[in-house]
Amino acid sequence: MPLPELTQIAQKLPEAVPFVGPEAIERKTGVQIRARIGANESGFGPSPRVLAAIREAAEGIWKYPDPENYDLRVALANFHGIAPDEVTIGEGVDGLMGLIVRLFIAPGDVLLTSLGAYPTLNYHVTGFGGRLEFVPYSGPHEDLTALAEAANRLKPRIVYVANPDNPMGSFWPAADIEKFIAAVPEDTLIMLDEAYGELAPDGSLPAIDTSKGNVLRLRSFSKAYGLAGIRVGYAMGPSRIIGAFNRVRNHFGVNRLAQAAAMAALADQDYLRSAKAAISAARERIAGIARDNGLTALPSATNFVAVDCGRDGAYATRILEELAQLGVFIRKPGAPGLDRHIRISVGPEADMTLLAESLPKAIKAAQAGA
């Protein structure tokens, strides 16, 4: 009997989850996660004012959210010194990426990214029938020179750069990013992922310039603001592109509590400063733990630290698996050249203590298993 058929594009897609969540890992392994330091969340949490705002907003949860996300857009526009129609809100940067790909990538169109960069973007590109082109990292850096060169050669519809980078934690100074932007063809959209932007060293984010017609900046409340669970990201750029999101977005997609939480988070920059200090201290702690175990921590401009395990990818994977058995949840890059690293997110001292206790055991077990 014939059944409804998926579109040609959908038929070819796997039913894959870009990231298996820690809850799913717990269900699968039966091992309870005691240090949740694998998803670049912030165990330091959001401002107490955010929790108060959520609890207060709960009362009005019977109302649909404002589909225009107006108050939040105005607050963000004021914060960044741009116009409200130069910012749009989405269900996390993940959700925004899906919309950007949908708006600019028709089947067969090319998106250029780095080999080993954010997998969820690749998921969206494949999901809309687009074609991925990759440039390898240069050491721990996305290779801006090679990306610009490839952009001029391949003429992709979109080129993706994350600054600071995930999964390596590296960053480029603003001047390098600006040089990159100038070198990319003007009809190629530059998707500049700044999910870790609040954690970047001073001088690594170019000034927001919405007069540049082909640059979209992506920001998140999931990282420094400690609100991964709330699902709010935003994009800034020229109104011509920002307005286009309204053609395809799920207008009521960002829930009412999320809008209230993001407003409160943005308003408490004092808390953000203290969270950044705590994150910075935890990065040092991770680097120290790595050093104590003979591993090399890479410099990080994010809320995680890439740690070079010094052998091949299989060895790094074994360490990760052994840590999982000890209740320590971390992730690692899979791309060649990056895959000898494990990626450890910051967390409060209890998490760091468990990491310090567990890492020597995991290394020992990984070496024994070799």
Next chain:
Amino acid sequence: MPLPELTQIAQKLPEAVPFVGPEAIERKTGVQIRARIGANESGFGPSPRVLAAIREAAEGIWKYPDPENYDLRVALANFHGIAPDEVTIGEGVDGLMGLIVRLFIAPGDVLLTSLGAYPTLNYHVTGFGGRLEFVPYSGPHEDLTALAEAANRLKPRIVYVANPDNPMGSFWPAADIEKFIAAVPEDTLIMLDEAYGELAPDGSLPAIDTSKGNVLRLRSFSKAYGLAGIRVGYAMGPSRIIGAFNRVRNHFGVNRLAQAAAMAALADQDYLRSAKAAISAARERIAGIARDNGLTALPSATNFVAVDCGRDGAYATRILEELAQLGVFIRKPGAPGLDRHIRISVGPEADMTLLAESLPKAIKAAQAGA
């Protein structure tokens, strides 16, 4: 200077919001809404246990939500007597509709619906380059016979039916829906929108039968459960189709508080019963107010009442506009044949009192302006 170009499909789309929110209306008119009874929300709100669950879950908001929505899927599967892989969660029914269209409608493919039925579905179909075919309502009912006939004639990829119906509030008994399902070609996906299902009279929802390969049932926490702001809808159907959502969905799209809220709402069926009683009483109240003003309230199986204003669409629009000036927010259908109605959502007695006070004034003003 050339700029990044939208895809051919996206270029043709308007930057339209399917529904202008009450907040946007307030911003535009400067008139404060005092009775928010236009978006089929439930002013009776959710169970107090839901508010408690949200407030409790706030503490963990630094964590990403479970991308598999596992606990909620299992709870829903148990509740409906189906398997967990026969239910998927989305950012409201709106979000799920977008995914369904994306999975089944390639550019040029047809979705069959009723003229005047849910506009957001049409927005998604147009948004993916699909083609809409319409069957007129038969009185206040979606015309199942004509829809089945057209489905056999046009061979659409999807046929859409809402039961109970929005915007008219009518319903079909389960036997009629089952007859309809049997009459539609098996390779046409039947999108059965039951957003108002919890409010339907006994015997109007067919038993859940996931062995039927071409039926998807859509449910919402926005209506009877009083959680429009939380953005959780779900789809039930054969695992072959439910699994396909994993190919394209925004895996982390449903936020952490939303999952907790929906779990708590589902668990409190006692509250749901009391909310249904309050909604039913408010429907009677609206019908009485209509009658007092010489208007005809249609029978309703939902949380709103369609009121026939007895003249043409322009007259009904004038009444709606006059009500807006008095702080009463309602909406109305726009399709020919339906457009002489206004659609009034239930609300607590304060809202109903304001409606009772305002409606005579609005009618008088509408008549004077004619």
